[in-house]
Amino acid sequence: MDIRFSDEEQRFRAECRDWLHTHVPAEKRPMNATDALDFDKAWQRRLFDAGWAGINWPTDYGGRGLSIVQQVIWLEEYAKAHAPWIGANFVGINHGGPTLILNASDAQKAYHLPRILRGEAIWCQGFSEPGAGSDLAGIKTKGRIEGDELVINGSKIWTSFAHVADWQELVLRTEEGSTRHKGLSWVICDMHAPGITIRPIRKMSGQVEFAEVFYDDVRVPLANVVGGLGNGWKVAMSTLSFERGTGFIADQVKQAQEIEELLRTARTSGAIRDDSVAEQLATMRAEVAALRAMTYRNISTVIRTGQPGPEASVIRLFTAELGQRLKRMALQLAGPDILDFHYGDDTLVADYLRGFASTIAGGTAQIQRDIIGERLLGLPKSR
Amino acid sequence: MDLSLSPEQESLLTATTDWCRDALPLEAARHRTPTLWADLEAMGYCGMTAPAMGLCHATEALVFAELGRHLAPIGLLATAVGQRWVGPGHFALALPAEGKIRLFDPESATAAIGLWEGQAGLIMVPASARGETGLDLSAPMAMLDIAPAPNLIDDPRAALHLQVLTAAFALGCAEASRDMAANYAKIREQFDRPIGWFQSIKHMAADMAVRTEASRAQLCYAACALDDGAEDAAFHIAAVRQLAGEAAIANGRANIQIHGGIGMTDEASPHLCLKRAHLLSFIAPPSRAILLGDTA
Numbered sequence: 273m274d275i276r277f278s279d280e281e282q283r284f285r286a287e288c289r290d291w292l293h294t295h296v297p298a299e300k301r302p303m304n305a306t307d308a309l310d311f312d313k314a315w316q317r318r319l320f321d322a323g324w325a326g327i328n329w330p331t332d333y334g335g336r337g338l339s340i341v342q343q344v345i346w347l348e349e350y351a352k353a354h355a356p357w358i359g360a361n362f363v364g365i366n367h368g369g370p371t372l373i374l375n376a377s378d379a380q381k382a383y384h385l386p387r388i389l390r391g392e393a394i395w396c397q398g399f400s401e402p403g404a405g406s407d408l409a410g411i412k413t414k415g416r417i418e419g420d421e422l423v424i425n426g427s428k429i430w431t432s433f434a435h436v437a438d439w440q441e442l443v444l445r446t447e448e449g450s451t452r453h454k455g456l457s458w459v460i461c462d463m464h465a466p467g468i469t470i471r472p473i474r475k476m477s478g479q480v481e482f483a484e485v486f487y488d489d490v491r492v493p494l495a496n497v498v499g500g501l502g503n504g505w506k507v508a509m510s511t512l513s514f515e516r517g518t519g520f521i522a523d524q525v526k527q528a529q530e531i532e533e534l535l536r537t538a539r540t541s542g543a544i545r546d547d548s549v550a551e552q553l554a555t556m557r558a559e560v561a562a563l564r565a566m567t568y569r570n571i572s573t574v575i576r577t578g579q580p581g582p583e584a585s586v587i588r589l590f591t592a593e594l595g596q597r598l599k600r601m602a603l604q605l606a607g608p609d610i611l612d613f614h615y616g617d618d619t620l621v622a623d624y625l626r627g628f629a630s631t632i633a634g635g636t637a638q639i640q641r642d643i644i645g646e647r648l649l650g651l652p653k654s655r
Numbered sequence: 656m657d658l659s660l661s662p663e664q665e666s667l668l669t670a671t672t673d674w675c676r677d678a679l680p681l682e683a684a685r686h687r688t689p690t691l692w693a694d695l696e697a698m699g700y701c702g703m704t705a706p707a708m709g710l711c712h713a714t715e716a717l718v719f720a721e722l723g724r725h726l727a728p729i730g731l732l733a734t735a736v737g738q739r740w741v742g743p744g745h746f747a748l749a750l751p752a753e754g755k756i757r758l759f760d761p762e763s764a765t766a767a768i769g770l771w772e773g774q775a776g777l778i779m780v781p782a783s784a785r786g787e788t789g790l791d792l793s794a795p796m797a798m799l800d801i802a803p804a805p806n807l808i809d810d811p812r813a814a815l816h817l818q819v820l821t822a823a824f825a826l827g828c829a830e831a832s833r834d835m836a837a838n839y840a841k842i843r844e845q846f847d848r849p850i851g852w853f854q855s856i857k858h859m860a861a862d863m864a865v866r867t868e869a870s871r872a873q874l875c876y877a878a879c880a881l882d883d884g885a886e887d888a889a890f891h892i893a894a895v896r897q898l899a900g901e902a903a904i905a906n907g908r909a910n911i912q913i914h915g916g917i918g919m920t921d922e923a924s925p926h927l928c929l930k931r932a933h934l935l936s937f938i939a940p941p942s943r944a945i946l947l948g949d950t951a
Contacts (some may be wrong), residue, residue, distance in 0.1 A: 273664065273713045275879040276658050341656060535947060544947075555901075556948035558873075558894035565658065565872035572659035588869040638858070645857035648864050649837040652852045 275568070277345070285345045291322060292353035301356045303618050305480060309394070309436045312359035316391025324387040326365075329373060331366040333385035338576060338619060343518055344567075360433050364388035364395035365426045366519065368441045371458070371511045375499035380460070384439070396437035398428040398444075398461065398485065399508065406639050407655075409452040409505070413444040413487065415459070417494065422446065422459065424467075430633070434470050434483035437463045443504045446497075456504030460496040467491070477625035478615025498571065507606030527591070528560050530598045537605050553600060559594050582647040589640040592630035599624040658875050664714055671721045674698060679725040681831060684793035684927050687728065692745055692763060695731065701745070703867070704816070712816070716878040717825040723827025729794040730760025732820050732938065733768040736775065741766070742815040747780050749805075750937055751879030756799040759934075763787050768817070769805070770939055775813035776805030791934040792927060795808070811889075812881070818939040819878055819892045822899040825935045826870045829902035831929045832910035835861040839914055859909050866902035871896060890948065893941035900940070903932035930945050 277285070290331045295318065319325045320334070328343045329335020338346075358365055369388045372381055387393035404410035424444060431440070440461040447455030463470075467490035471535025472483045499507035538544040544553070566587050573581045576630055602620045603610055612620040631637035645651040678694060679687075692843075695701055700722060702708055704716040715735065722731060730748050737746035748759040751771030761784040766777050780851050786795020837860050840851030850856045877891035884918070885891075907929030910920035918925045 273659070273661065273875060273879055274657050275876055275885075276883065281656070326668065367919075454658060474828050478725065532948075550943060554941075555897060557946055558897045558941075559869065561876070561891060561894045562869040562873040562898055565876035566869060568656060569658040569872040569875060572657045574658050575657070581867050586865050590865060590869060623860050638854070641858040641861035642854065643865050644861035645851070649833075649851075649860050651840055651860060652849050654852055654854055654857065 276347065277341075281341055284342050285349060288346050288349040289353065291324065292349055292355055293442055295322065296353050296355045297586055301359060303479070303616060305436065306395075309360050311356070312361055313391040315356055316358065316361045316365075316389075320390045322424050326369075326385075329385065329389065333373075333381055334389045337534040340518065340571060344521060344571060347430075348525050349520060351529075352524045352597075355531075359438050360394045360577075361374065361388070361391055363397050363433060363437075363441070364393060364407050364439075364638070367397060368395040368439070369440060371507060374477070374510045375458070375507045377498075380496075380498060384460070393432060393439055394437045395439045395441060396431050396433045396463065398431060398440045398442035400430045401427060402429050406636055409456075411443060411445055411456060413442075414446045414447045414448075415492070416448075417446065420494050422457075422492045422494060422497075424461070424487040426487050426491060428485045428487075430473075430482050432482045434463070435472050435484050438569065439463060440485075446501055446504075450502075453505040455502055456508075457501050458504040458507040459492055459497045460498060461490070463494050465490050465492065469629070474615075475626065476628075477622045478617075479626070489514075518567075518571070520587060521567060523591050523595060524560070524563050527563070527595055527598055530602070531557050531560050534598065534601055534605060537602075541605065549601075549604075552597075556598060556601070559590070562651065563587070563590055563594065573609060582644075584642045585640050585647070588635070589637055589644070592637060592640075595630050596627050599627045658872065658879075660717070664717060665874060667714065668717055668721060671718050675721060675725040675727070679722070679727055679887040681927065682724050682924050683923075684726040684931075685788075688794070690726065693942075696745075700727075700731065701734045702743070703709045703735065703800055705738040705743075711878075712819060712881045713878040716874055719820050719823035720830070720874065723824030724831045726793045726828070726831070726927060727824075728760050729791070729824075729931075729934065729938075730764065731816060732824060733760075735820055736817045737766065737768050739816060740775065740808050740810060741777060745783075749778055749845070750804075751802060754800075754802055756802055757789075758784055758797045758799060759794045760786065761797040762795065768808075768816065770814055771805050771807065773814055773942065774811070775808040775817060777808065778803050778805050779828060783938070789934075791930045793931060794934055801841065810910060814939065815881055815889060815892050815936055818896050819874070819942070821880060821935055821939045822870070822874055822877070822892070822896040824875055825896075825899035825903040825932065826867065828928050828931050828935065829863070829870065829899065829906040830867050832903070832906035832925065832932075833860070833867055835907075835925060835928070836860055836863060836906075836910040836913040843915075856913060863902075863906045863909055866898070866906060870895060870899040870902045882902075889945055896939065896941040900936055903935055904929070907932040 301311055326335030327338050327346050331337040415422035415424045441465050442459050442461040443456055445455055446457040467488040469486040470483050472480045473478050543549050570580050570584055603624050610621050646653050701711045733746040733748040745764045747764035747767035748763040748768035750757040761780050764780045767780050784797040786797055789796040840856050841849050843850050873895040879896045880888035880891045910925045914925050917923045
């Protein structure tokens with residue numbers, strides 16, 4: 273057991289830090305959707321040109337093919353340098369791309385992966401439906417096979433970046449009469465295809481970051497199916513094993529920065545003298561440390577066994593709930609000034625309101641607790 | 656960077672778990688055999704980081720989590736610290752309070768170790784000291800109605816050592832409650848199914864697991880930091896002491912709730928863990944200032 277990084281890893285860390293120090297843009301990511309898209313694409317291109325895109329992606333498709341520890345170091349330094357959120361590239365880089373790496377044909381990978389890495393193609397997700405949230409296997413959107421095409425009808429919801437996306441990772445029912453996890457397929461859907469209607473949804477933070485997507489006889493070539501017809505559930509579930517417990521590192525580093533910022537604020541205002549404030553801050557500072565230790569421990573398991581342990585779901589839940597408590601504390605320390613919030617303001621109020629997503633999106637806190645109870649403790653399955 | 660167990664650590668932990676199952680059954684925590692201290696000494700659990708043994712704190716902390724999971728004698732904490740920083744012997748644990756000192760596991764101990772204003776120190780144990788039952792039924796306690804001045808141990812690492820081992824005991828205690836609750840939730844049936852099927856119970860148990868996972872990871876990190884002499888070792892040890900201490904009490908309470916009526920009885924074991932958790936809460940508690948990173 274050892275918490276120190278090797279000399280080589282420390283050299284890599286210094287390399288990351290140096291580049292980020294001179295290249296992180298001084299201006300903030302714009303709030304307006306169009307400007308934000310231009311910003312995101314330009315930044316991603318910059319990362320790619322300098323060799324920092326796809327740290328752990330295969331070199332054949334433009335990645336760096338580096339180790340998981342180097343990936344961790346890059347993500348830590350990226351967040352420490354206050355580098356911008358990857359925004360519209362999020363789904364392609366963190367979700368669509370990894371799924372393609374694990375499941376797609378060579379032709380699919382050769383076309384899509386370099387475009388994702390260069391920030392040229394924006395992706396969105398198409399999993400949730402009005403009737404299929406936590407119960408994802410309840411998907412009803414259908415694809416009827418006609419010749420060498422799928423003809424798609426139905427709707428998806430909570431689709432982040434739908435309004436700016438070029439491609440969608442769409443999970444739909446391609447087998448007539450199938451139920452639950454069977455008969456689903458994972459397809460690459462062209463978001464510019466005729467028959468797609470996008471209805472943006474405004475969040476309670478004022479931002480328009482997700483949308484409802486309707487499909488009216490949308491035609492997608494069968495060649496866009498990834499991992500074979502009927503294997504959609506398996507393909508969708510494989511994605512998590514690619515990130516291997518590194519998916520929350522940026523959030524964790526940000527939380528470490530947030531707690532120090534909260535401490536500064538509380539000391540300046542004198543709020544630290546309130547015992548309940550001091551106690552919460554002390555506990556959260558300990559939790560931030562424990563979260564990093566859990567992540568390092570999980571990564572150690574991955575290095576040793578090739579797979580994250582079931583405790584990865586603990587990390588996910590812990591990160592999400594700690595993040596929300598930090599934002600709640602930021603609000604408490606800010607006092608009545610928070611009442612001056614207007615839609616469009618990029619303040620801690622917007623962060624607080626947006627933060628509710630962390631225990632809902634991609635598996636609610638309740639679903640995570642089911643998983644922990646069942647897989648870690650062996651309790652009987654409720655579903 | 657590697658926070659996974661080495662093969663040597665793994666085999667030592669397996670051996671410890673096996674030994675504890677026979678020699679330290681949790682259910683018998685209030686009636687330990689008279690030869691237990693000799694057995695603990697023979698097994699090498701008393702002075703793992705003592706100069707003669709020279710193991711690292713990380714290994715010791717992991718072994719202590721196993722021992723703590725079986726509610727091993729509380730005096731082991733003091734004995735491990737004593738053998739590392741003072742010399743051979745069996746040490747009682749001293750808990751100084753206003754004008755008096757509680758001594759735990761005093762019998763056959765020549766001296767007692769505790770913290771005075773955060774610094775580790777040593778007092779003599781009167782030959783007349785007899786252990787009586789207190790809140791923690793597994794921890795015989797004697798009361799000294801005088802408060803002699805301690806001989807302070809001139810190394811701040813002694814206090815950190817006691818704190819990290821206390822955290823390890825607290826983690827073990829929290830894990831014992833977690834496992835007892837999960838096992839009971841698998842066999843106890845109501846409404847024609849195991850109560851662990853219900854999300855109300857399952858989510859309570861999941862929260863117990865979240866607390867222990869966080870504490871275990873941080874324990875490994877903190878013990879390594881102490882081994883490395885890292886600058887932030889005191890913070891990381893305070894952090895695990897805070898989280899594991901809270902986990903022991905919260906899991907102890909949840910375990911009783913999940914056991915329902917039987918959980919409230921003297922006969923069942925859940926209360927043993929809860930009472931141990933409350934005792935641990937007074938041993939080497941974390942400093943708020945260190946947790947907040949105050950620069951003195």
